[in-house]
Amino acid sequence: MRLTSFTDFGLRALMRMAGEPERDHSTAEMAAEFGISRDHLTKAVALLARGGVLVTRRGHGGGARLARPASEIGLGDVVALLEGGTAMVECDRADGGGCTLTPVCRLRGLLAGAEAAFIETLNTRSLADCALPPRKGADA
């Protein structure tokens, strides 16, 4: 039961942007603040942009910012988007896996229901509930 650091990084970036929604944040700046790989963070940001959670601006002075107010962005939706296509158990994989019990297994549906409860619980809160305060002395 663990999330990828890909999801972790994406959430950190969103928390930072939720705290300073008025300006663009470059991946270089955020990677430096968090002390993480810039390249990896870039991919998470790109995915969030494709998912419509944030908008990016290219070119000099560009970066990313939230596409909507933080209070309208559910945490569950974000996690579901970032966590993407990872299967919880073997039989949920795209190729079906090799589990010999799949035809008679009643566990699969139960797990899916529990996962939905996980996402739903997160969706009772929004990004606004975990916005990071702007860093002192680092305002643009």
Add this chain to the structure above:
Amino acid sequence: MRLTSFTDFGLRALMRMAGEPERDHSTAEMAAEFGISRDHLTKAVALLARGGVLVTRRGHGGGARLARPASEIGLGDVVALLEGGTAMVECDRADGGGCTLTPVCRLRGLLAGAEAAFIETLNTRSLADCALPPRKGADA
């Protein structure tokens, strides 16, 4: 958001035992049925025995069986036991991780709550709800 195959294997073994609770099941027999590593399954069974979910008998003709009726074994408790100490995000690790946001992060508690909802949802069902029917022609 994925479970280890360690958890997966443990659940399969429990489903098999729930379907035939009257007899012992050896790890060799179950590994053969599922087509998985016997050694790996053995470790999951040992953990479940330490956790009091099942009891093992050594020696000739030994094996494992459920410690209680399947209807009294919650799926959530089993998953929590098997999934054990795996941290969902970096800051939940035993060493605290290296996330620079930990002191001001409000996400951590929200994730813990969602994980609890996941386990709780699974606990509305028991092993009896996903017992495997005995295999035809393989009765002891």
Add this chain to the structure above:
DNA sequence: GGCAATCGGCATTTGAAATACCGATTGATC
């Protein structure tokens, strides 16, 4: 006493995640 099973530590392999690299593209600024 012998065999069949668990027990549990350790060494090895494997695979996916994480990281790094790099060229292409975009677009603001001068």
Add this chain to the structure above:
DNA sequence: GATCAATCGGTATTTCAAATGCCGATTGCC
């Protein structure tokens, strides 16, 4: 229009934990 800073996105590489395999010790029925 030239330049430079930023995203974009594909690919190659590294890393690490999970998964596997191995083996000796122990237990306990037959």
